[in-house]
Amino acid sequence: MDVFMGKAQGFHGPITAKLTLENDKILKAESEHTKSAYIGDLGIQRLLKRIESEQSLDVDVISGATYSTNAYLTAAKKAVSVAKGKLSQEDALNLNISLENSKDNQVDTVSSASITSHDEVNTSVAREAVYMSNNPDLFDELFDVVIAGSGGAGLSAAVESARGGLKTIIFEKAGIPGGTTNASGGVIQAAGTKYQKEFTDFKDDTPKKHAQLWVKAGEGRVDESLVWDLALGAPDNIEWLVELGLEFDTVYGHAKIPYITDDLHADRIHQYKNGGQGGEGTLLTQTLLTDFIKHEGQIEYDSPVVALILDKDTSSVIGAVIEKNGKEVKVKADRGVVLATASIDHNPALAKELNDQQYYDISNSTLLSTPYDTGDGIIMGMGIGAAVSGLGGCIDFCSRTGNATNNQIPTIPMVLINGIGKRFVREDSTYAYHYRAIFQETKKHDAPTYMVFGKSSISEPGSAWTSESLKADVESGLVIKAETLEELAEKIAVPTTNLKETIEKWNSFAANKEDAEFGRLEGLKEISGPYYAMLNKASNLGSLGGLRINTDSQVINSFGQPIKGLYAAGLNAGGWVTGYYPGSGTAIAGIIHQGRKAGKHLAANN
Numbered sequence: 001m002d003v004f005m006g007k008a009q010g011f012h013g014p015i016t017a018k019l020t021l022e023n024d025k026i027l028k029a030e031s032e033h034t035k036s037a038y039i040g041d042l043g044i045q046r047l048l049k050r051i052e053s054e055q056s057l058d059v060d061v062i063s064g065a066t067y068s069t070n071a072y073l074t075a076a077k078k079a080v081s082v083a084k085g086k087l088s089q090e091d092a093l094n095l096n097i098s099l100e101n102s103k104d105n106q107v108d109t110v111s112s113a114s115i116t117s118h119d120e121v122n123t124s125v126a127r128e129a130v131y132m133s134n135n136p137d138l139f140d141e142l143f144d145v146v147i148a149g150s151g152g153a154g155l156s157a158a159v160e161s162a163r164g165g166l167k168t169i170i171f172e173k174a175g176i177p178g179g180t181t182n183a184s185g186g187v188i189q190a191a192g193t194k195y196q197k198e199f200t201d202f203k204d205d206t207p208k209k210h211a212q213l214w215v216k217a218g219e220g221r222v223d224e225s226l227v228w229d230l231a232l233g234a235p236d237n238i239e240w241l242v243e244l245g246l247e248f249d250t251v252y253g254h255a256k257i258p259y260i261t262d263d264l265h266a267d268r269i270h271q272y273k274n275g276g277q278g279g280e281g282t283l284l285t286q287t288l289l290t291d292f293i294k295h296e297g298q299i300e301y302d303s304p305v306v307a308l309i310l311d312k313d314t315s316s317v318i319g320a321v322i323e324k325n326g327k328e329v330k331v332k333a334d335r336g337v338v339l340a341t342a343s344i345d346h347n348p349a350l351a352k353e354l355n356d357q358q359y360y361d362i363s364n365s366t367l368l369s370t371p372y373d374t375g376d377g378i379i380m381g382m383g384i385g386a387a388v389s390g391l392g393g394c395i396d397f398c399s400r401t402g403n404a405t406n407n408q409i410p411t412i413p414m415v416l417i418n419g420i421g422k423r424f425v426r427e428d429s430t431y432a433y434h435y436r437a438i439f440q441e442t443k444k445h446d447a448p449t450y451m452v453f454g455k456s457s458i459s460e461p462g463s464a465w466t467s468e469s470l471k472a473d474v475e476s477g478l479v480i481k482a483e484t485l486e487e488l489a490e491k492i493a494v495p496t497t498n499l500k501e502t503i504e505k506w507n508s509f510a511a512n513k514e515d516a517e518f519g520r521l522e523g524l525k526e527i528s529g530p531y532y533a534m535l536n537k538a539s540n541l542g543s544l545g546g547l548r549i550n551t552d553s554q555v556i557n558s559f560g561q562p563i564k565g566l567y568a569a570g571l572n573a574g575g576w577v578t579g580y581y582p583g584s585g586t587a588i589a590g591i592i593h594q595g596r597k598a599g600k601h602l603a604a605n606n
């Protein structure tokens with residue numbers, strides 16, 4: 001038994017493969033890589049198991065983490081070359097010496113733009129429902145509950161279902177668990193918790209105020225019963241996550257929604273230990289998955305749910321068709337099926353029909369959600385008469401505007417201007433609110449919008465730039481620099497008079513310490529030359545809206561009745577958040593809540 005090593009470049013840094021070999025057989029496969037490669041790490045862990053069970057490197061890469069698992073295989077092949085005497089150990093650990101097997105232009109889900117189709121094609125794998133007799137002998141596999149998707153919503157449903165004693169299986173389309181929830185920071189909103197009291201000045205906040213804010217943010221398009229249920233249930237969801245092993249050690253807020261009164265805003269964003277940054281949502285998904293497995297839950301990867309199965313006599317949902325290794329497998333779900341496949345994020349054809357902002361974003365923004373979210377659950381539901389709700393709006397943001405996700409980061413002195421050089425929104429509002437305005441202005445004038453600021457702006461609190469990084473951004477063309485407003489207006493193709501008027505007006509507001517136009521409070525300081533402009537381009541974290549549900553997460557049909565045996569949770573469900581995303585932690589709050597509700601309803605004798 002000997003140990004050999006090889007090294008290759010991964011997406012987040014070098015990956016070292018350490019193989020224990022005996023007569024060409026791999027007895028043990030280990031990896032050294034940066035732990036901040038959260039999603040890649042999930043893939044590599046699965047790959048190591050695959051290699052050890054096959055005792056060979058002749059295995060497929062893990063979908064959803066193809067870049068990292070390809071890099072590991074490259075490193076491992078270098079290690080095998082050392083064993084065969086074809087490469088020295090020193091060369092195998094040299095990143096500049098490569099084997100010709102690392103070609104793959106796909107990337108991990110966290111930066112998946114290169115595998116996202118931008119054509120107007122329906123990227124969904126969903127097919128028409130199958131109607132059949134409810135006879136167990138006609139099915140390939142028998143379960144109480146089938147869950148489509150292993151993001152936070154699917155996993156929460158799974159935990160409650162398995163804890164409720166139901167034989168539960170998750171079918172996951174990707175090769176790793178977690179979906180977009182992995183990519184998240186895992187922060188979650190709730191009001192009135194002991195953590196909020198401990199870590200913020202909001203000692204008397206209540207779920208009622210939380211519900212009132214969310215209802216107002218829904219602008220008349222949310223189902224108020226869902227919103228109230230979510231706000232009232234949020235504190236218990238936090239305690240549930242604590243019981244599962246997460247430890248909350250920080251609570252903060254999001255920037256204001258301009259038309260909502262101050263008394264309804266509060267610091268409600270709960271962050272668990274080692275959470276808060278993109279990718280640290282894996283801690284949440286792994287915590288849920290561990291508990292699910294502990295309660296004898298099962299999960300299968302690379303196994304998309306492609307169709308619902310309905311009882312031919314009653315039209316209740318009694319199972320699902322899964323595609324496994326190119327074959328269709330009929331799985332019976334005695335209690336029901338939970339659709340937790342998120343929204344239409346990467347489906348241009350559906351987005352065109354259902355969500356114009358998402359449709360715009362697919363071609364013009366950076367999509368950060370998992371490319372496997374192609375609206376499958378929404379199509380499967382609609383295919384059997386489910387109603388849809390709350391479609392429209394996105395979780396759009398840009399970290400450079402300052403007020404990214406956290407109200408402790410102020411907005412720098414800058415203005416957002418439209419194609420005719422005028423301001424159009426309160427810039428220090430919560431990110432998706434001003435991003436909706438950016439989208440609307442872009443459409444209205446058929447011209448891009450810009451963030452305009454001055455040299456001194458970048459030394460203000462909350463600035464995303466240092467003078468060096470600004471210089472680099474100017475050189476790369478990301479930021480446009482001009483000595484005068486006339487020059488800037490010409491470079492960004494807006495009317496000079498309007499741009500000059502806008503900046504003059506802004507500077508007079510700054511001098512008077514009052515934004516008489518939009519009521520902005522933060523970064524109210526003069527903007528002076530040299531001037532800078534950055535084209536507003538969103539990072540899109542997901543699309544809003546999905547299947548209509550009730551407070552038990554049962555899917556509702558177009559006539560207002562629950563469809564027996566069918567549930568939806570998280571971003572696959574709609575009506576609880578829409579139009580624009582009110583602030584960080586709303587999505588995770590929703591997915592945990594509705595997932596749990598579905599699992600609990602299934603476990604109760606429904």
Ligand SMILES: Cc1cc2nc3c(=O)[nH]c(=O)nc-3n(C[C@H](O)[C@H](O)[C@H](O)COP(=O)(O)OP(=O)(O)OC[C@H]3O[C@@H](n4cnc5c(N)ncnc54)[C@H](O)[C@@H]3O)c2cc1C
Pocket residue numbers: 125148149150151152153154171172173174177178179180181182183184185186187188276278279281303304305306340341342343368369370372373374376377395540541542569570571572584585586587588589591
């Ligand atoms: C970078 C980033 C940071 C974010 N940070 C936060 C945050 O800190 N707090 C917050 O509240 N929100 C955050 N969000 C938003 C939030 O993460 C998502 O809205 C939420 O996690 C979606 O959860 P979900 O369970 O509904 O869907 P997902 O987590 O996307 O899970 C859906 C799963 O379904 C699978 N699937 C799709 N189709 C099928 C099929 N046919 N069969 C089987 N499986 C299928 C997918 O592969 C995926 O695993 C962030 C988003 C991003 C991109």
